[in-house]
Amino acid sequence: MRIALMSESFLPKIDGIVTMLTKTVECLRRNGHEVLIFAPSGGPEELFGAEVAGLPSAPFPLYPELRLALPHASIRAKLREFQPDILHLFEPALLGVGGLYYAEALDIPLVISYHTNLPSYLHYYKLGVIEKLTWKLMRERHRRADLNLCTSTAMIQDLESHGIERLALWQRAVDANRFRPAARSRQMRDFLSNGESDRPLLLYVGRLSAEKDVPRLRAVLRALPEARLAIVGDGPQRGSLERHFKKTATFFAGYLQGEELAAAYASADLFVLPSETETLGLVLLEAMASGCPVVACRAGGVPDAVQDGVTGFLFERADTDSFVRTVKRALSCSRNLDVIRVRARQDVEERGWERATEQLQECYTETIRSHPPKKPRSPQSSLKRISSRIALHTLRTLLP
Numbered sequence: 017m018r019i020a021l022m023s024e025s026f027l028p029k030i031d032g033i034v035t036m037l038t039k040t041v042e043c044l045r046r047n048g049h050e051v052l053i054f055a056p057s058g059g060p061e062e063l064f065g066a067e068v069a070g071l072p073s074a075p076f077p078l079y080p081e082l083r084l085a086l087p088h089a090s091i092r093a094k095l096r097e098f099q100p101d102i103l104h105l106f107e108p109a110l111l112g113v114g115g116l117y118y119a120e121a122l123d124i125p126l127v128i129s130y131h132t133n134l135p136s137y138l139h140y141y142k143l144g145v146i147e148k149l150t151w152k153l154m155r156e157r158h159r160r161a162d163l164n165l166c167t168s169t170a171m172i173q174d175l176e177s178h179g180i181e182r183l184a185l186w187q188r189a190v191d192a193n194r195f196r197p198a199a200r201s202r203q204m205r206d207f208l209s210n211g212e213s214d215r216p217l218l219l220y221v222g223r224l225s226a227e228k229d230v231p232r233l234r235a236v237l238r239a240l241p242e243a244r245l246a247i248v249g250d251g252p253q254r255g256s257l258e259r260h261f262k263k264t265a266t267f268f269a270g271y272l273q274g275e276e277l278a279a280a281y282a283s284a285d286l287f288v289l290p291s292e293t294e295t296l297g298l299v300l301l302e303a304m305a306s307g308c309p310v311v312a313c314r315a316g317g318v319p320d321a322v323q324d325g326v327t328g329f330l331f332e333r334a335d336t337d338s339f340v341r342t343v344k345r346a347l348s349c350s351r352n353l354d355v356i357r358v359r360a361r362q363d364v365e366e367r368g369w370e371r372a373t374e375q376l377q378e379c380y381t382e383t384i385r386s387h388p389p390k391k392p393r394s395p396q397s398s399l400k401r402i403s404s405r406i407a408l409h410t411l412r413t414l415l416p
Contacts, residue, residue: 017380018050020100020124022115024107026055027063029081030249030271031223032298033106033131036167039191041066043373052098054091056083056111069094071111079225079252087114095122102380107131108157116160125387127379128158129165129186130175133227133316136293140226151178163383165376167296168317184379188321189372190301192365197307197357199275200282208246208280210267216243216347219284219308221277221299222291224251229290231257232336236288237264239340240347245288248272248280281306286346292333294318301367304328304360309353311342327360 021041025033037053042064044051051066056073073085091114095103104127105115119126134154135147158164158180165186166172172183205213218236222228230247237245245266247257258268272280281287287303289312294300296317303310304321310328312318322328331342346353 017102017377017384018052018098018100019044019380020052020054020095020098020103022054022103022105022108022112024056024085024109024111025082026053026068027059029083030273032296035298036131037106038063039189039369040373040376043369044377046370047373047377049377050098052094052100054094054111054115056085058083081251085111087111087117091115091118092122095124100124101384102127104129104380105161112157116157120160123390125384126161127163127165127383128161129167130158130171131167131295133171133174133293133295136316137227140293155179162387163379165379168320170315170317170320171295186379187367187372187375188296188298188301189367189369190298190305190364192305192361192368194274195278195281195302195305197282197361199278199306201279202283204276204279205283208248208267208269208283209244210265212244212265215265216240216286217284218243218245218286218288218343219248219280219303220245220288220290221248221272221280221302222289224249224253224257226253227291227293228253229292231260232290232339233266233288234261234264235336236340236343237261237266239344241265243347246280246284248277277302278306281308284308286311286343288343289313289318290339292316297321300328301364305364307357307361309346309356309360311339311346313339323363325356327356327363329356 023037025031027034041051045064045066053063053066053068055068055070057070061068071085071088073083076082076084095118103115103119103124105112106129108115108128135150138144138147164180164183166183167186172185176183209215209217224230233245237243246269248269250271281303287308287310289300292313292315294316300310300312300321310322312322312330313333314330315333322330324330329342329346331338
């Protein structure tokens with residue numbers, strides 16, 4: 017199979033989308049598929065033997081790690097040369113508009129995967145007033161796809177309730193060989209706890225941005241003065257968060273990768289995720305595979321991954337008191353916590369990237385098989401149809 021992938025997020029940026037993309041490409045290449053990746057410039061020129069077509073980009077001023085790329089006429093030439101059987105857009109935004117356009121113009125079967133709960137994010141940036149417009153644009157985007165993939169049942173239900181069709185679940189996955197209890201390290205625990213490794217160690221891993229609700233972790237520290245908190249990751253809120261957690265037992269570790277990240281998960285007593293907007297929560301799966309019990313919000317894609325009291329602990333959304341109580345409950349039942357560690361590990365260790373990619377390949381095959389033949393263009397006869405295609409007509413004036 018010849019598979020073209022397009023993503024707005026790409027290396028060297030570190031986030032869940034990039035992890036899913038890179039692990040998927042690794043498995044697809046191992047399975048003998050040809051892969052072409054379109055992404056913003058600044059990353060590697062190839063990935064597991066797949067060519068990366070880097071498109072001119074610039075850092076987003078409010079989040080420099082995120083590079084913005086606009087559609088470019090070179091995409092058409094690359095696609096024509098590569099002759100893909102299918103085009104898969106990872107959360108299309110600016111660059112992804114080009115993918116939508118060329119999938120239609122070149123009659124390529126199209127898959128879109130939904131990774132970012134954008135409508136919910138708007139409220140964190142005081143943009144809730146445009147939520148209805150955002151859903152309208154998302155419907156216009158997703159209706160062009162032969163298949164729309166979501167990473168949790170909650171996201172399928174959310175999109176379905178807003179009129180988006182042709183939905184399917186992309187199985188969650190984690191590298192249970194890398195993230196494992198045996199990665200526990202006394203040296204890493206000393207590092208994360210600032211030398212106080214005998215204290216309860218709480219761990220957060222993720223992007224440091226408004227929608228992650230990291231500030232509410234201070235309430236947990238206030239209720240548990242003996243605990244230590246390690247924050248692994250970076251992002252636009254790091255400076256304000258360092259000020260927010262000043263004079264608390266909090267350590268900002270920055271980015272950790274590979275074996276260091278695996279050791280961080282395995283060396284903590286509890287993984288705490290305050291966010292209410294997770295579509296999947298890949299970090300949860302990594303913590304569970306590492307034998308680190310998780311406390312997370314009963315919202316978004318989290319309940320798909322965590323069974324309360326069985327493989328982890330869930331607190332109620334918009335309720336900081338519930339969050340604090342749940343962390344206290346988790347730390348107070350050491351015997352039950354050991355059982356939960358084992359159950360969590362067992363639950364995720366069979367959910368490898370190979371299995372998830374096999375399911376994805378089946379989705380690709382069925383999408384190619386059921387892709388309708390291209391219909392001849394007909395004159396547009398209604399104002400409604402004209403307005404619905406404004407974006408594509410604009411692109412036609414820009415892209416040859």
